[in-house]
Amino acid sequence: MxxxxxxxxxxxxxxxxxxxxxxxxxxxxxxxxxxxxxxxxxxxxxxxxxxxxxxxxxxxxxxxxxxxxxxxxxxxxxxxxxxxxxxxxxxxxxxxxxxxxxxxxxxxxxxxxxxxxxxxxxxxxxxxxxxxxxxxxxxxxxxxxxxxxxxxxxxxxxxxxxxxxxxxxxxxxxxxxxxxxxxxxxxxxxxxxxxxxxxxxxxxxxxxxxxxxxxxxxxxxxxxxxxxxxxxxxxxxxxxxxxxxxxxxxxxxxxxxxxxxxxxxxxxxxxxxxxxxxxxxxxxxxxxxxxxxxxxxxxxxxxxxxxxxxxxxxxxQQKFEQCAYKQEILDRFSFIQNMSVKSLIEKITPAVQKFNEENKGKATRQSSQAAIQLLHDTVLAKYMIIGSADLAPSCLTTIKNLNPAQYIYFGVREMGMCAISNGISAYGGFVPFDATFLVFFNYCMGAIRVGAISKLQTIHVFTHDSIFLGEDGGTHQPIETLAQIRAMIGVYDWRPCDCQETLGAYIGAAGRKSQHVMALTRQNVNLLNSNLEKTAEHGAYVIYENEAAKFTLLSSGSEVETCINVAKKLNLRVVSMPSFKLFSEQSKTYKQEVLKFNRENIIAVEPYVSFGLERFAEHVISIETYGASANAKDLAKFYGMDQEGIEKSVKAIMQ
Amino acid sequence: MxxxxxxxxxxxxxxxxxxxxxxxxxxxxxxxxxxxxxxxxxxxxxxxxxxxxxxxxxxxxxxxxxxxxxxxxxxxxxxxxxxxxxxxxxxxxxxxxxxxxxxxxxxxxxxxxxxxxxxxxxxxxxxxxxxxxxxxxxxxxxxxxxxxxxxxxxxxxxxxxxxxxxxxxxxxxxxxxxxxxxxxxxxxxxxxxxxxxxxxxxxxxxxxxxxxxxxxxxxxxxxxxxxxxxxxxxxxxxxxxxxxxxxxxxxxxxxxxxxxxxxxxxxxxxxxxxxxxxxxxxxxxxxxxxxxxxxxxxxxxxxxxxxxxxxxxxxxQQKFEQCAYKQEILDRFSFIQNMSVKSLIEKITPAVQKFNEENKGKATRQSSQAAIQLLHDTVLAKYMIIGSADLAPSCLTTIKNLNPAQYIYFGVREMGMCAISNGISAYGGFVPFDATFLVFFNYCMGAIRVGAISKLQTIHVFTHDSIFLGEDGGTHQPIETLAQIRAMIGVYDWRPCDCQETLGAYIGAAGRKSQHVMALTRQNVNLLNSNLEKTAEHGAYVIYENEAAKFTLLSSGSEVETCINVAKKLNLRVVSMPSFKLFSEQSKTYKQEVLKFNRENIIAVEPYVSFGLERFAEHVISIETYGASANAKDLAKFYGMDQEGIEKSVKAIMQ
Incomplete structure (x- = not known):
């Protein structure tokens, strides 16, 4: 030959x-x-x-x-x-x-x-x-x-x-x-x-x-x-x-x-x-x-x-012209490419009220499952490939009616999973969702980086965020992780405060050709007066306004409710920031409008390191050590992340 | 049985x-x-x-x-x-x-x-x-x-x-x-x-x-x-x-x-x-x-x-009492544990002048090799275990007279390497030095984190820092990496500006029971008026003073010399910050003394993302995209990281 x-x-x-x-x-x-x-x-x-x-x-x-x-x-x-x-x-x-x-x-x-x-x-x-x-x-x-x-x-x-x-x-x-x-x-x-x-x-x-x-x-x-x-x-x-x-x-x-x-x-x-x-x-x-x-x-x-x-x-090409499902396939390859936040909001809005009723009070990892289900049922049934690194019952990645060919049991292989997701995304016609505990971002990062460089879209369903993971202890509690995600180019952090923001986060992620890391709670959170559109489109917004306030509390995830409670007592206003990265990208005007005050009068509150939050806030109520093994309540008290602790810290700052 | x-x-x-x-x-x-x-x-x-x-x-x-x-x-x-x-x-x-x-x-x-x-x-x-x-x-x-x-x-x-x-x-x-x-x-x-x-x-x-x-x-x-x-x-x-x-x-x-x-x-x-x-x-x-x-x-x-x-x-125990080298072994296990920055400075100071003469003008990855050699020859010959993830000729980890049992060819296995280093450190009596390109911190991070939690000491000799790695392009150029290191608890970043700071960085690292990540240049840098003790003990210090200055340039690594040149032209002062983490730990007084001005009058300059530098500086001259494949000179110009570019940015800020 x-x-x-x-x-x-x-x-x-x-x-x-x-x-x-x-x-x-x-x-x-x-x-x-x-x-x-x-x-x-x-x-x-x-x-x-x-x-x-x-x-x-x-x-x-x-x-x-x-x-x-x-x-x-x-x-x-x-x-x-x-x-x-x-x-x-x-x-x-x-x-x-x-x-x-x-x-x-x-x-x-x-x-x-x-x-x-x-x-x-x-x-x-x-x-x-x-x-x-x-x-x-x-x-x-x-x-x-x-x-x-x-x-x-x-x-x-x-x-x-x-x-x-x-x-x-x-x-x-x-x-x-x-x-x-x-x-x-x-x-x-x-x-x-x-x-x-x-x-x-x-x-x-x-x-x-x-x-x-x-x-x-x-x-x-x-x-x-x-x-x-x-x-x-x-x-x-x-x-x-x-x-x-x-x-x-x-x-x-x-x-x-x-x-x-x-x-x-x-x-x-x-x-x-x-x-x-x-x-x-x-x-x-x-x-x-x-x-x-x-x-x-x-x-x-x-x-x-x-x-x-x-x-x-x-x-x-000739055969394809005759193909019965030609348009469907063409649509498949263009659909993922053209999926926008706006179009997704339009399609999903009719279902939001029911979604909130069903998911209020649940952990955001649970609303995440419901949000993925809703995305599947309304938009992405044919397009999503889902899987987890042997944590399906914890990360809650199994949904109903998914074509079995679109589910992957990745095994305990976090970096392999994320690099495989990059391959799926590069193949085209699919958007991958993969999952593990948030702390294991540190196993995945090398692959997420290459995905970000290549503008490949993957939605990383990372759950058990923050010390409130609880008893598994410091090895499993992300402290620096949010900062490390936010430091990356082409990667969006999403730490929603309730079920509605969770849905908003998924819309924000599904509509952007980037890597997206969800940071979802293990513990329950109440439905607040949150905003789906602003979550998906701007990454932060005023969730509790107070004209008389002299300080703004800037928070995310499970701490937003606590901050609202503190704000009510201490006469403050609260900004919910489900995505630091997306908020950073907003216009100067929007950011000023939301934050209202100068840096000196902004207090950021997150159970993570302060590193990076200093972009917006002079004061940060944070955790500057690795976590510990205990139940969430004891940890909240010990790290000053319960209402009492946050209130005390805020008072000390305002004095 | x-x-x-x-x-x-x-x-x-x-x-x-x-x-x-x-x-x-x-x-x-x-x-x-x-x-x-x-x-x-x-x-x-x-x-x-x-x-x-x-x-x-x-x-x-x-x-x-x-x-x-x-x-x-x-x-x-x-x-x-x-x-x-x-x-x-x-x-x-x-x-x-x-x-x-x-x-x-x-x-x-x-x-x-x-x-x-x-x-x-x-x-x-x-x-x-x-x-x-x-x-x-x-x-x-x-x-x-x-x-x-x-x-x-x-x-x-x-x-x-x-x-x-x-x-x-x-x-x-x-x-x-x-x-x-x-x-x-x-x-x-x-x-x-x-x-x-x-x-x-x-x-x-x-x-x-x-x-x-x-x-x-x-x-x-x-x-x-x-x-x-x-x-x-x-x-x-x-x-x-x-x-x-x-x-x-x-x-x-x-x-x-x-x-x-x-x-x-x-x-x-x-x-x-x-x-x-x-x-x-x-x-x-x-x-x-x-x-x-x-x-x-x-x-x-x-x-x-x-x-x-x-x-x-x-x-x-009885046999040990009779052992001829009993004290030597006892010393081995206590030596690494008790090694302090102060004692190392004392032991190494007599050799510094010769070291500088031999290494001035070289890339810090080269001074790194010389520094490791000097540490070996003066203090650590019996205690160091060195190796690289198949990059010895690039990271320059081979030194003379090392006992071959203390050198490891890790192969192309970055995370394995760092986790093996943790095991070596946990065994006791040795301090591991491992090596790869800085960007592959993203493969290593999961292991470095566990080392940090456990207060295990490893010195990560990570070279080819920043876009100035050059032609290998964006996949190999760390942009977000310094921020991700700095966000971690129990991990010190070290980005020395010249050979003397490189030696200081190694002393600072060898004297602290933590994880240490070196960020070393591929390209040559001149010997500046740098300070070994302040590098090792404080992480930042004034390298170019100017009483008339209204702004401070805060920089690190290969950009310090450029900043000094710009400062001379534009009437500024320059702080060299070989370790952000160590500097962050200093007293408020020391930080104020070094930085001199309020945040508004500090301009940080690093060829990395700005994320995190906002702790000290209102203004950051940074790189907010992934890098590109080109020679260092073209990259410096394109990213505004040559003298002309930095000067232009500084002027725009000061206006």
Whole structure:
């Protein structure tokens, strides 16, 4: 099947990668050179794409989990006819280029996207988890796709990863789950080159990856000479497509194969240098002094690949025109993209009164369940994928009438869960809701960050907020967590004070293409005079006005009611701030109107650290130690977070 | 070897655990009941301890990784003669008790510790990583222990974990490393009860744990009836002690064995109720209506266990009195504990001038390497354990003359690394230094938090701080990270501006029993007129005074020099703040003296988000988006963080 011309094309690809990295004099040439054969076989023989329509819904998905090998991906996308010119490749790792150091899924305000980049990768291990998420989303699509227009029997998620990814815990979590779920649509090529930055993998990574993945329930195949034996790579991918399990293909390669310093970590993270590039080209019998050279023969190969794919796309397009549920599918992909806070408020408002009657007085984790149910019943039934990291009975993520393909038992795997959610969101057509205790934000943060960078929407249903989690103690009580969420770009904090604000928070979250972290109570809270629209649209508002007041109490969540009680006694006004981040984004005028006074006359009250609240308040009634194990009532008293304690602190401030 | 009386003792232990959880009407009875047999065999037949001297340096270590099973640990410690009375057990999960919901390693200011609690557990997976760290520390002790006084051939680290721990990525990371390092002193009992909170493990965890651990290079043994076959448990632990690999003993049990709702998640997280406790006692033929009952026969068994152990301790004590290096070892354990900033400054000051000459103009990651070398050469040679998550050539963690047993190649496993560091620190006698890029704080945070709660000292050598990491782009550029560190309790941020502050930061960190995160530059910085003592002791100080100034620039790290240049042009003064956290802790007077002006006339300058800097400054020149891929110079210009940009922003503020 393969000819000498294919080998030449691969060698040209290797040299192109070296040139790409050489241009900015920084980057990673070794992995792209070593992985060129597997990428070549994958893209020329298996991947189904339309480079003219990179968002083609029925395309295969590709994830370069070892994102530092970006030069390979950009080069391949260039050859496959995506909108990456040689000039773009020459702008590798320079400001505002389409070819940043690591692949970035970016959607600019003008809708432009880096084509062919399904997910942002670089932080190791997460790409694999994203791929698992995409594979799950593919399966979840099937009940809505009886004619297999989006997901046919050939549809696959492909990923390439290296040793680094496989050492990361997040990859372990996701791959173990993939095995449990028998995700046969997932095929991972593992670049087994025995080299990491510190030296040979034997220093830190002596495990049998094959044994481990077989233990996970994967099909594991091996290609012994991944440098030259492209037929073996082809055969392995072909065999993988027949498997009823996810497949890991262990492709043994030499990092920087053909380079002077091949098989050492010195080709990993530094360009080869001009002489090194010449050496490489000479080794492959290519013109030493030409850079960015792709022969006409190689161009022809890719021309055929592009044409073959475009034909498939055309055939699909014709079939799609006849598809009975064409509009429904189109709507699916646009719906999530276009869902706005305004439209959601409109759709949900008629149900609010009943919702409040049913949920008043309940814990916000309970109103959360009801809010998710309401979102499901009114708007999102077809679009939501829900799951929790083995805390469904605590986080209350199970709802009625949900299609079972849209529920995920994530297991005790918080970071894997969030990275899988990113993959689901990147796949499109779904909005993921995942769940754990709020304190375990600290396990999840690495994945939430990448989701935020990529503007992927996930709603994190994090419950058991604050010390009022109670008896489980300090390890389980978030103290610094709200501040850490608020410090992030592209992540909204939501700490609603009652059921109505909870519903408002979900509307605010569902209507924004960002990461959203709910901070929901374990303990009951009363329905206050809260405001759903202002919650969703502005993040803070006056919940208890008092013209005579000289101070404003600024609070959130379960402390809002206590603050209102204190305000009534001490002649104050109260602002409820369900989302610090959203409130921070409001106009200066709105903020002034809500806060009314200068910083000196604002007292913030939260059972969290004061850090960050100083943006709005000179005075903060806070908790500046880790929590303790006790019931909520005792904790409230001890930390001065009951009415008596807050009143006392407020009085001391006002004196 | 075992008699009916042992079985009765185990049954009484099960019922005691149920009673403990019943008292506060909250907690986890199922795992303690199910794991009672393995804990009984381990503590009565293998564990070497002195409950009268719980800090005995030669003791075996025990980690309950599934920390929610704390009732079992407290009950066992009570029976083994540790300072836990029945009254303490009755205070389970109540404020200020010694028996919080999860085991907490706490050292109060009066030196009191919860005896027998080696590490804080609860956040799943981390306990296993802590155990790996302890096993590594044991091995690192050997070169200093020729007579095997601290670590003899019987010394082991034992851990018990459940399904939850094994699903967590952090455990995967640590256990893979343990296999690579052939940590034969590590024995883990895995409570394989097939139940998690969401239901049966088959929902999310269908992998072969045995296969996976064998792939890691572990010895895996199995006990098929962990409910009754205590001889098999004994034989397995005995066999494990003969292995030249770490051992996982898969003990199949039924959660809540004997309880009415055994083998279901309903016995996991809720007490059995009064009737449930009665049912359990009846099932075991014990008096139904007695609570906290331990028969005299059982007491006698434990009396013998305690006596046997005390005799061993006495034998050891006599031998230790004769040991040639007795004082050296005693000093080792007290040295780290007593190391103070003051004493370190004294010891290091004579070398500072030479240090500055050699390191001026270098990147702070380079001065960091020199500072660690200097700490090694002058003070810490015997005490430091260093390693990086596969970034030694970037984070520069390799130093000369370090004992190889004190260097760890962690592999690409950031959270595992930090949790292993916690284990090393908890073992005692060593201070761990670990390393990665600063942005990957977001992978590490869950472990750093538990270290902070436990007041375990680790120095995190995190390099490539800020956007000035450059071409690797937004995924690798920390923007929110400093704020997230500063928001934490018990964690110090250190962002030194030059080589001298870098050395000061290490002194400040080495002298404080906390978690410390260094934020070190990739790019070069000049030696400024910086102050080592003030860095280490106060966290901020005036680096450029100007009596005529109307504004203070408050900055850190690589921006301090730029701020000084701007201050010279615009008639300002500059405060260098290498540690926000340490500065926040200073007296009001010191802070006022340093800052000089009110908030309105302070301008903070950092290439990070403004969040949190508002504590000191009304105005913040910051970066409120994720970074981009480009060289440092282009980034500085684009983000307004070069001199021109900062000058322009400052002028706009002052107008």
């Amino acid at each position: 393969f000819t000498q011309q294919d080998k030449t094309a691969i060698n040209e690809l290797r040299c192109l990668c070296a040139d790409v990295v050489q241009t900015p004099k920084s980057g990673h040439p070794g992995a792209p050179i070593g992985m060129s054969p597997m990428a070549y076989v994958l893209f020329t023989k298996f991947m189904r794409f339309s480079s003219k329509n990179p968002e083609w819904m029925a395309r295969d998905r590709f994830v370069l989990s070892s994102g530092h090998a970006s030069a390979l991906l950009y080069s391949m996308l260039h050859l496959c006819g995506y909108d990456y010119s040689i000039e773009d490749l020459k702008k590798f790792r320079t400001l505002h280029s389409k070819t940043p150091g690591h692949p970035e899924r970016v959607e600019y305000s003008n809708g432009h996207k880096n084509p062919g980049i399904e997910v942002t990768t670089g932080p190791l291990g997460q790409g694999l988890a994203n791929a698992v998420g995409m594979a799950i989303a593919m399966d979840a699509m099937k009940p809505y796709d009886s004619e297999n227009m989006v997901v046919d029997k050939e549809a696959r998620v492909y990923a390439i990863c290296g040793d680094g990814c496989l050492q990361e815990g997040v990859a372990s979590e996701a791959c173990s789950l993939a095995g449990t779920k028998k995700l046969k649509n997932l095929i991972v090529l593992y670049d087994d080159n025995s080299i990491t930055i510190d030296g040979r993998t034997s220093l830190s990574f002596a495990e049998s990856v094959k044994g481990r993945f077989e233990a996970y329930g994967w099909n594991v195949l091996e290609v012994k000479d991944g440098n030259n034996d492209i037929q073996a790579i082809y055969d392995a991918i072909n065999a993988a497509k027949q498997s009823d399990k996810p497949t890991l293909i262990k492709v043994t390669t030499i990092i920087g194969y053909g380079a002077e310093k091949q098989d050492s970590h010195s080709v990993h993270g530094s360009p080869l240098g001009p002489e090194g590039c010449q050496y490489l080209k000479k080794a492959y019998g290519l013109p030493e002094n030409e850079s960015f050279r792709i022969s006409q023969e190689t161009r022809n190969i890719f021309k055929q690949v592009i044409e073959k794919n475009e034909q498939s796309y055309q055939v699909w | 075992f008699t009916q009386q042992d079985k009765t003792a185990i049954n009484e232990l099960r019922c005691l655990c149920a009673d403990v959880v019943q008292t506060p009407k909250s907690g986890h009875p199922g795992a303690p009941i199910g794991m009672s047999p393995m804990a009984y065999v381990l503590f009565t037949k293998f564990m070497r301890f002195s409950s009268k001297n719980p800090e005995w340096m030669a003791r075996d270590r025990f980690v309950l990784s599934s920390g929610h099973a704390s009732a079992l640990l407290y009950s066992m410690l009570h029976l083994c003669g540790y300072d836990y009375s029945i009254e303490d057990l009755k205070k389970f999960r109540t404020l200020h008790s010694k028996t919080p919901g999860h085991p907490e390693r706490v050292e109060y200011s009066n030196g009191h510790k919860n005896p027998g609690i080696e590490v804080t557990t609860g956040p799943l997976g981390q306990g296993l990583a802590n155990a790996v760290g302890m096993a590594i520390a044991m091995d690192a002790m050997k070169p200093y222990d020729s007579e095997n006084m601290v670590v003899d051939k019987e010394a082991r680290v034992y851990a018990i974990c459940g399904d939850g721990c094994l699903q967590e990525g952090v455990a995967s990371e640590a256990c893979s490393l343990a296999g690579t390092k052939k940590l034969k002193n590590l024995i883990v009992l895995y409570d394989d009860n097939s139940i998690t909170i969401d239901g049966r493990t088959s929902l999310s965890f269908a992998e072969s744990v045995k296969g996976r651990f064998e792939a890691y290079g572990w010895n895996v043994l199995e006990v098929k009836d962990g409910n009754n076959d205590i001889q098999a448990i004994y034989d397995a632990i005995n066999a494990a002690k003969q292995s030249d690999k770490p051992t996982l003993i898969k003990v199949t049990t039924i959660i809540g064995y004997g309880a009415e709702k055994q083998d279901s998640h309903s016995v996991h997280g809720s007490p059995l109720g009064p009737e449930g406790c009665q049912y359990l006692k009846k099932a075991y033929g014990l008096p139904e209506n007695e609570s906290f009952r331990i028969s005299q026969e059982t007491r006698n068994i434990f009396k013998q266990v305690i006596e046997k152990n005390e005799q061993s301790y006495q034998v050891w």
